[in-house]
Amino acid sequence: MQKRKITEGIHWMGAVDWDRRLFDSLIPLPDGTSYNAYLIEGSEKTALLDTVDPLMADVFLGQLDGGPKIDLIVSHHAEQDHSGTIPHVLERFPEAKVVCTPKAKGMLIDLLRIREDAFLTVADGETLSLGDRTLKFLHTPWVHWPETMVSYLEEERILFSCDFFGSHIAASDLYVTDKGRVYEAAKRYFAEIMMPFRNVIEKNLEKLQPYDIRMIAPSHGQIYREPSWIMDAYLDWVQGAPKNLVVLPFVSMHDSTRRMVDHLVSALAANGVSVEPFNLTVTDTGKLAIVLVDAATIVIGTPTLLAGPHPLAAYAAFLANALRPKAKFLSIVGSYGWGGKTVETLAGMIPNLKVEVLNPVLCKGLPGEEDFRALNDLAATIAAKHKEHGFL
Structure with missing residues (x-):
């Protein structure tokens, strides 16, 4: 040139x-x-x-x-x-x-x-x-x-x-x-x-x-x-104020977390909330960052691995903490086999985010009806929060 x-x-x-x-x-x-x-x-x-x-x-x-x-x-x-x-x-x-x-x-x-x-x-x-x-x-x-x-x-x-x-x-x-x-x-x-x-x-x-x-x-x-x-x-x-948008970075090992994510995406849409899920095993992190600019809510989906979050989910939390988006709310969904401290670990990784943490939804093994009802409640809570703040 x-x-x-x-x-x-x-x-x-x-x-x-x-x-x-x-x-x-x-x-x-x-x-x-x-x-x-x-x-x-x-x-x-x-x-x-x-x-x-x-x-x-x-x-x-x-x-x-x-x-x-x-x-x-x-x-x-x-x-x-x-x-x-x-x-x-x-x-x-x-x-x-x-x-x-x-x-x-x-x-x-x-x-x-x-x-x-x-x-x-x-x-x-x-x-x-x-x-x-x-x-x-x-x-x-x-x-x-x-x-x-x-x-x-x-x-x-x-x-x-x-x-x-x-x-x-x-x-x-x-x-x-x-x-x-x-x-x-x-x-x-x-x-x-x-x-x-x-x-x-x-x-x-x-x-x-x-x-x-x-x-x-x-x-x-x-x-x-x-x-x-x-x-x-x-x-x-x-x-600009955050938009009526949920960004949902997730990773699933044995399909349990994936089923929860799919259900939550559907429930959010039914409540009038836009949502963009990102499978962290294949995600372009730049695309994820773009959505973080506008999202009012972040939900991280992760299985429990060695008593904590999957490393890819931990990276998503690290990325959000480093980029400091305008998001106002955060929650966590996922599954575990025998226990762990996934929520505590992820919560400790986001000190830069000025967010209200909404009740997480964690299930043991495959999600059941009670877990899906909890996801419905989380979707309704997110919609209510967005409406209360004028995002919806």
């Missing part, structure tokens, strides 16, 4: 990674991803905004061949998929300055061993002139690391947002052409890395309100030429 013109003197640079299917050895990438950098040529100075993952360094460095001298290398975020190729750029342009937040400076030295005299740190709201163009830097901590910032190009009104508003999509189109596809990818991205920092992200969204943003150029995914819809989506994901 060659560098691509956005407007006169402003180019997209970077790499499209069509084949990558796992990020951070953890996050599924069903649509691949891209590593976006941007080149801005002013009348006096040229700025390079971000770089690429070192795995794609050769592609990126080839785009610099025959180009202008780089004066400034803006690092919005110290993580290697954005800043990992900065040392290579500095080898080619040793007089360039790395522009970043004060907190990012120390992180970049630790992560990439960039020499200390290469840095130019900028305060929140500070500007740098490129001659006929002006970059304004806004600190946006916890989007999604503590050192992050965004850049606003004042004359063209372009927001270079790094991970903010990003999406993991590999595409040949430079700009968003399929909003439905990008909405889901951006929501997945938000759920997986942004959701734990909702309160701080809300403040960062407020910080952007005074600016006339005509275009958003993120560091993953496609460029937004109509930025209002993705900004509105973020406001909903951050501020």
